[in-house]
Amino acid sequence: MDIRTLKNKTKTYLAGDWTGDKAAIDKLHQWNEGNRWSLHFIDVHDLAQSRDNSNNCSIKNSLRTRMGISKTFVLIVGEHTKSLRSGVCYLCEWYRANSCLLGHSVDNRSYVDYECDMAVKENAKIVVLYNSTVVVRNKCPEVLRNKGIHKPMKKFNLDTWNVEWDYQTVKSAIND
Template sequence: MANRTRTYIAADWDGDKNAIDQMHTWNDSNKWSLSFTDAHDLTQARDSSLNCSIKESLAARMDASKTFVLIVGNGTRSRKAGECTYCEHYDNGKCKKGHTISNDSFLEYECKKAVRDRNDIKLVVLYNAATVDKRKCPDAIKNYGTHTVMQKMKDGKHYWDYESVKTAMGQ
């Protein structure tokens, strides 16, 4: 097993980019004490890669991580990217390349792997909201790890909740 020193962030990179960017802002700033080394800096898969190849790359990054962070937003459960049915090599229930068929999206795959590895990796589920709503969380992980909000409400406005995130991550 690889030396686990990284933090792996999983999210709907389209719908929750603001939350991902905020995590990096806190990490990169001298003002905040949140500190992590992003597992996504290890390897990169090309957008033209096969879904199964991308999942292999995700697994390698996760195997090097001590913390798995899932950011849950409004579209997390409905993401389908990564399912074999969306691959050009998928034909009538089979892979023309001979790979095993998986109808897990990238997010579902990441969550299932994190739960399988939960004895070796800390699970943190952050909601890109001011409330924890497990109905938005993928079933595979909704009963595991630490669940908390990334935002708080004050005077009817949403603000980033650094302390909740830092506490959930154990820093």
């Protein structure tokens, strides 16, 4: 399927630290795929993937295409979300002396910052989920800090004294 031919904005775009917050992203996918859960979305990343060896410009172009068919933008915020640098041009093999040897414009935003900016530009429904029991907005990229719905993905269970995933809060945030 060529996602560039899709015109309807019906998909959900997931963004986050795919290494540090992988458990939270996996939990969203588990809830989405499980028969007993009523959370349902189509993750735009399942329609097309970038290769890890692609240059940053190509990956950002692919992200822009995916965002173009997305209605909802879900950002998972964890401990390191604001400090992510993956995707900045100065880390690319083609970057030299403030320019791109391939002739592309230089963009020193991380992939996450780029995705957040696109979500605002595309007027997507914004859901910010914190891989935590609390919402700590200063961990969120500044462009989204005061936009959209902000909810924790976890809760403290007073009966068991354990931290657990909070399906109901996440479901209501995404499905609102």
